[in-house]
Structures are given as C-alpha cells and as structure tokens.
Amino acid sequence: MDYKELADLIFPNAKEISYYEELYPERNLSEGAKVTRFAPSPTGFVHIGSLFVSLIDKKLAKQSNGTFLLRVEDTDQKREVEGGVQGILDALKDFGLQVDEGVVSEKEEIGKYGPYLQSKRKEIYQAYAKDLISKGLAYPCFCTAEEIEEKRLTQENAKIRPGYYGVWAKCRNLGIDNMVEKINNGEKYIIRLKSPGREDKKIKHHDLIRGNIEFPENDQDIVIIKADGLPTYHFAHAIDDHLMKVTHVIRGDEWISSVPLHIQLFQVLGFKPPKYAHIAPLMKEEDGGKRKISKRKDPEAAVSYYHKEGIPEDAVTEYLLNIANSNFEEWRRANPEKSTDEFELALNKMGVSGALFDIVKLLDVSKNVISKYSKEKIYEDSLKWAKAYDAELKTVLENDKDYAIRILGIERGIEKPRKDIAKLSDIKYSMEYMYDDIFDKQSNYEFQKVSDEKEIKQILEKYVENYFDISDDKQMWFDKMKDLAEELGYAREVKLFKKEPEQYKGHIGDISMVLRVVITKRQNTPDLYEIMQILGKEKVQKRINNYLNK
RNA sequence: GGCCCGUUGGUCAAGCGGUUAAGACACCGCCCUUUCACGGCGGAGUCAUGGGUUCGAUUCCCGUACGGGUCACCA
Numbered sequence: 001m002d003y004k005e006l007a008d009l010i011f012p013n014a015k016e017i018s019y020y021e022e023l024y025p026e027r028n029l030s031e032g033a034k035v036t037r038f039a040p041s042p043t044g045f046v047h048i049g050s051l052f053v054s055l056i057d058k059k060l061a062k063q064s065n066g067t068f069l070l071r072v073e074d075t076d077q078k079r080e081v082e083g084g085v086q087g088i089l090d091a092l093k094d095f096g097l098q099v100d101e102g103v104v105s106e107k108e109e110i111g112k113y114g115p116y117l118q119s120k121r122k123e124i125y126q127a128y129a130k131d132l133i134s135k136g137l138a139y140p141c142f143c144t145a146e147e148i149e150e151k152r153l154t155q156e157n158a159k160i161r162p163g164y165y166g167v168w169a170k171c172r173n174l175g176i177d178n179m180v181e182k183i184n185n186g187e188k189y190i191i192r193l194k195s196p197g198r199e200d201k202k203i204k205h206h207d208l209i210r211g212n213i214e215f216p217e218n219d220q221d222i223v224i225i226k227a228d229g230l231p232t233y234h235f236a237h238a239i240d241d242h243l244m245k246v247t248h249v250i251r252g253d254e255w256i257s258s259v260p261l262h263i264q265l266f267q268v269l270g271f272k273p274p275k276y277a278h279i280a281p282l283m284k285e286e287d288g289g290k291r292k293i294s295k296r297k298d299p300e301a302a303v304s305y306y307h308k309e310g311i312p313e314d315a316v317t318e319y320l321l322n323i324a325n326s327n328f329e330e331w332r333r334a335n336p337e338k339s340t341d342e343f344e345l346a347l348n349k350m351g352v353s354g355a356l357f358d359i360v361k362l363l364d365v366s367k368n369v370i371s372k373y374s375k376e377k378i379y380e381d382s383l384k385w386a387k388a389y390d391a392e393l394k395t396v397l398e399n400d401k402d403y404a405i406r407i408l409g410i411e412r413g414i415e416k417p418r419k420d421i422a423k424l425s426d427i428k429y430s431m432e433y434m435y436d437d438i439f440d441k442q443s444n445y446e447f448q449k450v451s452d453e454k455e456i457k458q459i460l461e462k463y464v465e466n467y468f469d470i471s472d473d474k475q476m477w478f479d480k481m482k483d484l485a486e487e488l489g490y491a492r493e494v495k496l497f498k499k500e501p502e503q504y505k506g507h508i509g510d511i512s513m514v515l516r517v518v519i520t521k522r523q524n525t526p527d528l529y530e531i532m533q534i535l536g537k538e539k540v541q542k543r544i545n546n547y548l549n550k
Numbered sequence: 551g552g553c554c555c556g557u558u559g560g561u562c563a564a565g566c567g568g569u570u571a572a573g574a575c576a577c578c579g580c581c582c583u584u585u586c587a588c589g590g591c592g593g594a595g596u597c598a599u600g601g602g603u604u605c606g607a608u609u610c611c612c613g614u615a616c617g618g619g620u621c622a623c624c625a
Binding site for chain 1: 551552553554555556557560561562563564573574575576583584585586587588589617618619620621622623624625
C-alpha cells in the first residue's frame with residue numbers, strides 16, 4: 001500500500017484540492033490593498049483586546065481599499081456558548097466595524113470566499129489533510145490521551161523538551177501497513193503533520209510590529225485534524241487565510257510563538273504565507289504589577305461593560321487608537337472635528353509591550369468626545385442608554401423631551417463646552433435637580449461662606465423684592481446681582497474684595513452661591529442664569545419661597 | 551525549566567549615538583472666572599541594573615534582575 005491509498009482510506013470522500021484552489025480565485029484588488037480578518041471563536045463575551053485587534057483590522061483594510069472579513073472559528077464545540085456569534089456581531093456593530101465580507105448574522109454570510117463558519121468547512125480541511133497524507137506529509141496517529149500524557153511526564157522528568165517530535169513521535173514511523181491495519185481494526189486516530197523542521201535550525205520572521213525575530217524551526221508533529229474530524233486552529237488558519245486570500249494576519253501576540261509552525265504549514269501546503277502583525281495585550285495594574293486583562297477577573301475586559309457604563313463607543317475607539325498609535329492624540333488636536341476614519345493607522349508605530357488600560361484616561365477622552373455632542377445627540381444617546389439600564393432616567397427623559405433637551409443643552413454647542421460628563425450614566429446626576437419631584441426629595445441645603453440663615457433670607461428677600469425678573473437678559477441679570485451685592489455690603493467685583501477684604505462682608509460670588517444653593521441644592525452646577533431660564537419664573541420663585549418658609 | 555519578547559516619570563508614550571529627554575492623562579500651584587468645569591501659565595517627576603564599544607551612550611553589544619507570552623485532540 002502507498003500513501004495515496006492510505007489517504008483514500010482515511011478520507012474516502014474528500015475532493016481534490018485543485019477543486020478549492022479554483023473555487024477561490026485571487027481577489028481583484030488594487031495595488032497595496034490589504035485583506036484582513038477578525039477571527040474570533042464564539043466562546044463567551046467579546047474581549048476588549050479582541051475589539052482592539054478588529055479595530056486595527058478594519059482600519060488597515062479600509063485605508064488601503066481592501067477587505068475586512070469576519071470568520072468565526074467554531075472548531076471547539078466543547079467551549080462554544082449560546083449566542084456567542086450574536087455577541088460578536090453586536091460588538092462589531094456597536095463600534096461601527098462593519099465587515100465587508102463573512103458572517104453577518106447568525107444565519108447569513110456574504111462574500112465569495114465562504115463558508116465563513118469553520119464548522120462548515122470541514123470537508124475543505126479534510127481535502128487538504130488528505131492531500132498531505134497522500135504526499136507522505138501527514139499521518140494518522142493512534143496514541144491515546146493517556147499515552148501522550150505519560151510521554152510528557154517522562155520528558156519532564158528527564159528535563160527534555162516536551163512534545164510529539166523526533167523519536168517521541170511514535171506513530172510517525174509506524175509504516176503504512178500497520179496504519180491501515182489499525183484503521184481497519186477500528187482504532188481511533190487523529191491526523192498529525194509530519195514536520196520537516198529541525199529544532200537546531202533557525203527560521204527568520206519579519207513581523208510587522210515586532211520586527212525581525214529568529215526562532216528555532218518547528219519540529220513538532222502537531223495535530224491538524226482532531227478526533228471529531230475538525231481541524232485545529234493552526235491548520236484551519238493556514239487553509240482559511242490562504243483560501244480567503246488574507247494578506248495580513250493581525251492577532252494577539254500570544255500567537256507569536258506559533259509563527260514557525262504556521263510558516264511551516266504554509267510551506268508544506270504550498271501556500272504563500274501572509275504577513276503577520278502581533279499585537280501586545282492590553283494590561284491591567286494589580287498590586288503594583290501588570291497583567292493581561294482577564295476575562296474572569298476584570299469586568300472591563302468585556303466590551304459590554306462600556307456599553308453598560310454608558311461610555312460611548314467612539315470614546316472607546318479613540319482611546320484604543322491612542323494606545324495603538326500614540327500620535328493619534330496629536331492628530332486629534334490638529335483635527336478636532338474629523339472622524340476617526342480619517343486617521344491613518346501605522347502598524348510600525350504600535351508598541352511592542354503591553355499597554356496598561358487606563359480607565360481614568362479613557363474617561364478623559366470620553367469627556368471630550370461627549371462635550372462635542374449636540375444637545376439632540378446627547379439626548380438620543382442618553383435615552384437609548386436609559387432604556388436599557390435606567391428606567392427612572394428613561395421616564396424623566398421621555399416625559400418632557402423639550403425640557404430635557406434644554407437642560408442637556410446648557411453650555412453645550414459653544415466654543416468651550418462643559419466637560420463634566422464622562423459617561424451617559426452621569427446624566428441623571430447632572431440633570432435631576434431640574435425636576436421638582438426629585439428636587440423636593442433631596443436632602444438639605446449646604447451653603448458655603450454665607451451660611452447664616454438670617455443673612456441668607458435677607459439676600460433672598462431683597463433679590464425677589466428688587467431684582468428678580470425672569471425676562472432679563474444675561475448681562476442685565478448679572479448687573480443686578482452686582483447691585484444686590486453692593487446693596488447688602490458685599491463687593492460687586494471679586495477684585496475689589498481681594499484688594500480690601502475688610503471693607504466687605506464678602507463678594508458677589510458669595511451672593512451667587514446662596515442663590516445657587518437655594519435653587520439647585522448644589523454647590524456645583526453649570527451656569528446659574530441658564531438654569532433659572534430653563535426652570536422659569538414660577539419654579540424659581542417656588543424654590544426661593546420653599547427656603548424662606550421652611 | 552526551554553524558546554521568544556520587552557523594560558523611558560504614577561500611567562500612555564516620542565526620541566534610537568551628541569536633545570534643556572517632546573506631548574497626553576493624573577497630581578500640585580497660580581491666573582481667568584458669580585461656583586464647578588473649561589481655558590491659560592507654571593511645577594514636581596523618568597531613560598531597570600552591571601559591564602563593555604565609543605571622544606561621547608537612553609540610544610549599539612554582552613551579562614543580571616524584573617515583567618510578559620508560549621510550550622493541548624483551546625483558540
């Protein structure tokens with residue numbers, strides 16, 4: 001018997017590989033166009049690191065007029081979770097990372113290089129595995145899990161490199177007849193690559209991010225087809241990225257040590273290898289040290305966390321871009337209004353060691369992003385967020401849309417907008433005192449410098465009696481505040497007070513603070529004039545009376 | 551442990567043979583301001599370590615320490 005017959009015995013129904021080579025022709029793309037792919041496995045929530053990688057995939061494809069595709073790597077049925085694919089789709093959609101090709105919903109896909117669900121590509125992998133077997137480049141292995149484990153222990157005890165290679169690759173030299181016999185006897189087996197590599201030889205690899213790296217060649221006879229007939233990651237990666245004509249493989253740097261294997265696989269299969277870019281992981285600080293953000297321990301590892309917190313997706317995107325290329329910040333300052341789509345991302349500007357994911361900085365980015373929103377946009381976004389996470393806020397926003405928009409519009413849309421909202425979940429706090437039912441329930445007034453009740457009441461009485469007129473424009477209102485201050489023995493300008501503090505009881509700021517606290521029960525609020533305008537005459541009057549009569 | 555990779559202020563980082571070692575976040579101070587915020591100005595704070603190479607090393611080489619990744623029929 002020869003290899004050809006062995007291959008036929010193992011995969012009797014597999015097609016010739018020429019069939020697939022013809023089925024998937026070269027892409028007709030312009031010079032320099034990059035084909036990238038996001039290839040997650042649906043094993044749980046989408047990790048912020050995966051999002052980071054796919055953001056880079058998307059940008060690279062887009063800025064080169066290439067193609068960004070989504071391939072789902074569902075070859076491990078044991079780890080697969082329900083709704084995993086939908087979660088991936090939702091994350092991409094939320095972050096505006098539409099794919100040009102690949103899986104687009106739980107049931108549909110678009111593009112000519114599919115299927116894009118690895119579980120549906122079983123016959124393709126098997127065809128290539130069969131081809132390898134028929135050429136003597138792969139072979140069935142009958143070792144049991146226990147045998148392998150035992151081998152590993154032996155190797156460890158003897159302090160030699162563990163693995164299935166060289167003399168340890170027992171089934172490699174079984175002989176075709178023995179293999180056939182075992183198969184005919186119904187013994188279970190998997191398919192291994194017959195690695196042509198030698199550990200004492202080096203392979204050079206040029207990584208788009210990490211530069212030149214040298215590794216020992218791979219000499220492990222790794223598994224390519226598992227007992228369930230599905231391929232391992234490595235084998236699927238080589239076949240899929242070849243057949244889908246992926247030019248640039250962007251992935252987390254936990255893969256970098258597999259590069260020798262992958263390049264070998266491409267060579268054995270007769271494929272041209274893609275270019276690789278290995279991205280450093282996002283880290284988190286813990287006890288003064290750094291560690292990779294962990295799915296299990298860190299809520300912020302899940303992209304859904306940002307959604308829940310109300311941190312806008314575009315803020316997360318900006319922050320991630322900033323980690324990717326630190327010149328992004330400079331670009332943003334020079335182009336405050338441009339879409340991040342216009343930022344040109346460069347792989348060689350990416351850092352090689354893991355960056356700490358800094359929530360404080362993210363929030364700062366988020367403040368800036370939100371400060372540029374129009375009042376209508378922030379209303380819509382807040383409402384959308386509230387519908388999902390805050391029923392009370394939702395009611396408030398919906399009850400009187402115009403009123404809410406006016407509140408959200410305070411000091412917004414101007415050259416130097418307020419930057420006190422970092423996430424949509426801050427909205428409630430920032431507007432609730434504008435609503436009587438909530439205001440009335442709020443706790444006591446906390447004054448600053450002027451806290452004597454008699455004095456406060458006098459200020460209020462004078463204000464209502466001589467100065468309060470809701471139809472005043474801002475300048476008039478302010479001038480009247482100054483007059484009021486003067487009348488009561490306070491300086492009408494802070495400067496005057498600073499010059500001769502002993503001459504006055506205080507200054508205009510102290511008077512304003514009294515009014516602010518009485519009207520809002522807050523010491524920190526945006527522009528008081530605007531607040532009063534939005535509340536209107538009755539409410540302002542009522543709030544003042546509330547205090548006077550309490 | 552083997553193999554890869556890395557280490558610039560608290561954090562993200564630019565620089566990569568000669569620089570007062572950029573910038574951003576955070577922090578502190580001052581100014582502006584009716585408060586807060588914004589904005590403006592200023593401050594403190596860094597090249598892991600030991601050896602080389604060199605007229606000169608943050609930048610190049612070697613060692614050490616520390617950190618990360620990886621060594622599955624998981625991706």
